[in-house]
Amino acid sequence: MGTDINTSKKILDLIREHGTPLQIAFGVRAAENVRRAVEALSPHGWQGNLFYSYKTNPVPEVLRVLHQNGAGAEVISERELNLALDLGVEPGRIVFNGIYKSPAALKTAVEKKIKCINIDAPQELDILCELSKSAKENITVGLRVRPAVGWQGQFGHVIKDGSALDFARRIAGNNKLDLKAVHFHLGSSTAKAYRRAIDETLGFIQKVSGELNINIRALDIGGGFPGKDMRLLTLWEQAWQRFFDRPWPAPVAGPDDGFRVLGETAGYFKQAGTKYGLESLEMWAEPGRLITGDAQILAVKVVGWRQSGKKQYAIVDGGRVGAAGPLVGETRKVSVLGKNQNGDLKTYDIVGPTCMPWDRLFAGVRLPKLEMGDILMVEGAGAYFVPMETEFSFTRPKLAII
Ligand SMILES: Cc1ncc(COP(=O)(O)O)c(C=O)c1O
Incomplete structure (x- = not known):
């Protein structure tokens, strides 16, 4: 679901209040x-x-x-x-x-x-x-x-x-x-x-x-x-x-x-x-x-970097292991809160914070240049994300409804 300025503002407020990773239900x-x-x-x-x-x-x-x-x-x-x-x-x-x-x-x-x-x-x-x-x-x-x-x-x-x-x-x-x-x-x-x-x-x-x-x-x-x-x-x-x-x-x-x-x-x-x-x-x-499915998004925050060979990894605070289980066999749209998706794009592998090699949300995804603290919004998170969450090393995402 697309996010207009009002919704983006509400999402930011919720993130300030609850932190990330955060499930936001509409x-x-x-x-x-x-x-x-x-x-x-x-x-x-x-x-x-x-x-x-x-x-x-x-x-x-x-x-x-x-x-x-x-x-x-x-x-x-x-x-x-x-x-x-x-x-x-x-x-x-x-x-x-x-x-x-x-x-x-x-x-x-x-x-x-x-x-x-x-x-x-x-x-x-x-x-x-x-x-x-x-x-x-x-x-x-x-x-x-x-x-x-x-x-x-x-x-x-x-x-x-x-x-x-x-x-x-x-x-x-x-x-x-x-x-x-x-x-x-x-x-x-x-x-x-x-x-x-x-x-x-x-x-x-x-x-x-x-x-x-x-x-x-x-x-x-x-x-x-x-x-x-x-x-x-x-x-x-x-x-x-x-x-x-x-x-x-x-x-x-x-x-x-x-x-x-x-x-x-x-x-x-x-x-x-x-x-x-x-x-x-x-x-x-x-x-x-x-x-x-499309009535919920998962917001995760960029918390770290790793360059390996040609690959640029962005580490986020909620990955496939803890917050996005279905991404093992499904695809979703992802965007960066408040950044223009149509400008200059770079290629990233987005990985979660656990020690599991498969804790990867997206491979080779094209996104605006990322910075520490950026919020990634994974769409379609209202189907099977919550029941497949785990507490593997980290706490489960919180949830807010608007
Ligand atoms: C018996 C049954 N009904 C309904 C559903 C919901 O399926 P879906 O989310 O694909 O609509 C499932 C999902 O596994 C199911 O097992």
Whole structure:
């Protein structure tokens, strides 16, 4: 996000007050992003079906803004579930995912009657069956499936080989469990991948509904909508960076506008629902980076220099190790607070303060001539920076919201 003079002044004031490294969250931008995402769902009546993925940026001050503007919560741990409840999120606005849900977390979820517990690992079903014995009402659950596109590995039950259907049968075997939703998460994806996954999963829902006589009411398509001003590096780009020690000369903007992907996907879902005879099926979405990615910046300060061969290193007080974990496989825009980005530029490697050789924020980046005390602003810091922070030798960045 660009910074005008007023914003730059506010940022400077915050840095004077809190020091660096500092995460600065922009509440107005986060609220605007929720509004745009809700707008993408509303033509189909699904405006209430947006569940912000807590893992992306579990900052209470930011989460409050998101909830005030209409987002529910997607949580994957006991801590995140309790955080949502502590923030006053209605239990009926909380979806619980993840491959390890502790018995205590499942108990809380059942007692509070949250919107849906998406069962993934088999042991969760055993725990829920136990809990169902004393539950007065049915427990609302979903089933995480694994379509042929997107993340594989340890997540979800495979549709293609029949394991998902077998698992649905096990859930249906307990009449206190109300299998209301099917869920997938593909990882960062394109509109084409969502279309393929939706087709495969709707076929699955049609089969489950027919064979097991279950009334599935929603397909939760997870998150993964591209964030703005950030891009995941391909493996080739990561290898290039690693072996040649140079940045990949590519634009940092993502290939797609995430809001457009979300809107198109919702339109496709509606059409496909009709094709599969599932007209009343709702779509739920759990965006993370789309909502907060570009609503936060990380400010770090130049605290030292090192010349090595032809390379000019600038040492900053928050690096990849402590403050910017995602930069291992992603790119971001960076600028110098108060300096003209279009003037005479020099080439720098920007490294963090720890003793780890990979504590590098940017390689070969072109910036205005740097001086001690300059503030570098890393954009797109609202997705996975905070949860990936470490206290490796230094304290974690503070956070302020404006
Ligand atoms: C189940 C689930 N939902 C939502 C998300 C959010 O993804 P993104 O930030 O790419 O939108 C994730 C991220 O890992 C996830 O695992």
